[in-house]
Amino acid sequence: MAAAMSLRLVPLPSRATPRDQKYSFSLITCHSTTTTLSPPPVISLTKDLKPNSNPNPSSSCALHCPHFQSCSGCTHEYNLHQPPILDEAINFFKRMGVSNFTFDTCRLWGWRCRAKLAVRGSSEKPLVGLYEEGTHNIVDIPECQAHHPSINAAVELLKKGMAELNIEPYNEDQGTGDLRYVQMAVTTYDTSLPASERYRNGKVQVSLVWNSRSESSPSFGKLNALANYMWMNGGPKRKVHLIHSVWANFQTSTNNIIFGNRWRHLLGDRDFWEHVGGIDVSMVPSSFGQANTRAFDSLLSKLHKCVPYGASVVDLYAGAGVIGLSLAATRKCRSVKCVEVNKESKLSFEKTASRLPTSMDSNISWHHADTSKDPLSWIIGSDVVVVDPPRKGLDPSLISALHSLSSLKLKDKSPESARKEVTEKRPWILRERESSVQSNSSQRAQEESNSLPETLIYISCGWDSFKEDCKMLLSNKSWRLEKAHGFNFFPGTQSIEVLAVFKRGSGVNIKKKKSGKKKKT
Numbered sequence: 001m002a003a004a005m006s007l008r009l010v011p012l013p014s015r016a017t018p019r020d021q022k023y024s025f026s027l028i029t030c031h032s033t034t035t036t037l038s039p040p041p042v043i044s045l046t047k048d049l050k051p052n053s054n055p056n057p058s059s060s061c062a063l064h065c066p067h068f069q070s071c072s073g074c075t076h077e078y079n080l081h082q083p084p085i086l087d088e089a090i091n092f093f094k095r096m097g098v099s100n101f102t103f104d105t106c107r108l109w110g111w112r113c114r115a116k117l118a119v120r121g122s123s124e125k126p127l128v129g130l131y132e133e134g135t136h137n138i139v140d141i142p143e144c145q146a147h148h149p150s151i152n153a154a155v156e157l158l159k160k161g162m163a164e165l166n167i168e169p170y171n172e173d174q175g176t177g178d179l180r181y182v183q184m185a186v187t188t189y190d191t192s193l194p195a196s197e198r199y200r201n202g203k204v205q206v207s208l209v210w211n212s213r214s215e216s217s218p219s220f221g222k223l224n225a226l227a228n229y230m231w232m233n234g235g236p237k238r239k240v241h242l243i244h245s246v247w248a249n250f251q252t253s254t255n256n257i258i259f260g261n262r263w264r265h266l267l268g269d270r271d272f273w274e275h276v277g278g279i280d281v282s283m284v285p286s287s288f289g290q291a292n293t294r295a296f297d298s299l300l301s302k303l304h305k306c307v308p309y310g311a312s313v314v315d316l317y318a319g320a321g322v323i324g325l326s327l328a329a330t331r332k333c334r335s336v337k338c339v340e341v342n343k344e345s346k347l348s349f350e351k352t353a354s355r356l357p358t359s360m361d362s363n364i365s366w367h368h369a370d371t372s373k374d375p376l377s378w379i380i381g382s383d384v385v386v387v388d389p390p391r392k393g394l395d396p397s398l399i400s401a402l403h404s405l406s407s408l409k410l411k412d413k414s415p416e417s418a419r420k421e422v423t424e425k426r427p428w429i430l431r432e433r434e435s436s437v438q439s440n441s442s443q444r445a446q447e448e449s450n451s452l453p454e455t456l457i458y459i460s461c462g463w464d465s466f467k468e469d470c471k472m473l474l475s476n477k478s479w480r481l482e483k484a485h486g487f488n489f490f491p492g493t494q495s496i497e498v499l500a501v502f503k504r505g506s507g508v509n510i511k512k513k514k515s516g517k518k519k520k521t
């Protein structure tokens with residue numbers, strides 16, 4: 001069984017030097033145990049957050065993973081509460097004018113609720129894991145400490161099924177074999193269990209990426225047999241109900257894109273629900289989902305506090321709209337527009353929206369669109385812009401649009417002129433209706449306003465791109481950085497998740513500019 005953890009706050013050892021005492025990190029020690037997973041703790045390392053000196057590994061939170069170094073998934077073994085990048089983040093934000101940067105850490109093991117794993121090797125001895133750094137060799141990671149334990153258990157079951165049914169893993173060189181990848185996503189939302197037991201009893205939605213074009217290919221029988229094996233041995237009739245559902249994805253391409261375009265639900269519940277940000281969230285396997293469900297939930301709690309009640313919000317790079325919809329529900333937003341390029345996310349958005357409280361009076365819509373095309377048209381009319389781009393960061397056209405806002409306001413003083421210039425270009429008006437979804441509890445027509453956003457909330461999983469984007473946003477003084485928080489989304493890796501809140505204008509100067517302009521007219 002995978003190690004679980006307990007966390008406890010302990011006083012500093014009496015031998016601690018005055019220098020050590022400055023670091024709030026020193027107050028935390030971790031103990032790896034073999035007990036089952038407890039509910040996820042969230043620990044805020046906020047007070048006196050200072051760059052780390054030279055932490056002593058022996059008193060730190062260690063990974064304890066047998067695959068460390070051979071597997072490329074984790075890059076550091078000790079002090080998991082303090083990713084090495086944290087020092088740099090603290091210093092960066094200080095330079096950008098934010099000295100009260102906070103960092104929330106979360107569970108250190110068993111945090112990954114979503115994993116995409118390559119399947120290679122042979123049917124008798126399948127390897128299911130990640131690539132070894134810089135090679136095309138797969139490292140088998142049966143005891144991965146980052147995975148939710150249900151993922152490791154489901155992988156073990158999969159391997160047994162492959163061996164029994166003689167299922168050949170994919171061979172990259174020859175393009176032969178059946179099973180290429182597997183995606184394992186865990187739901188920890190089983191309301192029949194007490195809340196304290198839900199996390200550790202997570203159930204797995206298994207997606208088998210099959211090396212064929214469709215259900216009509218000759219190997220479909222084998223695929224069905226494997227799905228049935230997993231269901232019979234891990235489904236609801238077993239003492240330990242591990243498998244939530246089984247899906248197939250068909251992919252024959254020789255490039256390294258994991259999923260093909262064709263999906264088929266095979267067994268179990270089609271609907272997959274999780275509860276984050278105060279709402280029930282539906283996730284189809286083809287849509288983006290956050291890997292660290294609990295840490296995402298704590299990020300959403302913090303994010304909610306940054307959005308005024310009744311605000312009009314645009315959620316760019318929205319996926320299935322989890323962020324936008326959770327804001328709609330918790331902040332009673334006047335309107336929420338979600339913009340996403342992956343059309344597969346639409347279904348999840350619709351299902352999630354259908355479970356929102358019926359009493360909500362909010363215009364909610366999801367748009368299948370590329371944020372980089374005419375981004376200004378999405379931004380105008382919103383009070384708050386939320387961006388959660390992929391690791392590569394914001395599209396340059398979006399940065400330019402965000403830059404141009406202050407000059408726009410100065411130019412277009414009359415609402416009529418702004419409306420004339422901007423409204424005609426708005427994609428949610430011009431695009432085909434079927435590419436968007438509107439969920440409107442009051443049947444009120446979509447409000448169109450020409451207000452410009454005062455708040456920009458940037459959620460980032462790519463530290464390097466965030467730094468560049470942040471510098472760009474601040475460069476022409478159209479935005480200022482108000483606050484920033486970090487989250488330990490990926491313990492054991494170099495990555496952190498950042499939530500940064502920008503306010504429009506450079507502060508005092510904006511007033512001077514406004515009054516100067518007034519005098520002229």
Ligand SMILES: C[S@@+](CC[C@H](N)C(=O)[O-])C[C@H]1O[C@@H](n2cnc3c(N)ncnc32)[C@H](O)[C@@H]1O
Pocket residue numbers: 288289290316317318319320321322323339340341342369370371372388389390391395461
């Ligand atoms: C980091 S994910 C965030 C998803 C969502 N905010 C969530 O938390 O579930 C980034 C999302 O941006 C989408 N995306 C990437 N490029 C895009 C673009 N140019 N326009 C719109 N969406 C894009 C991806 O498909 C993905 O769903």
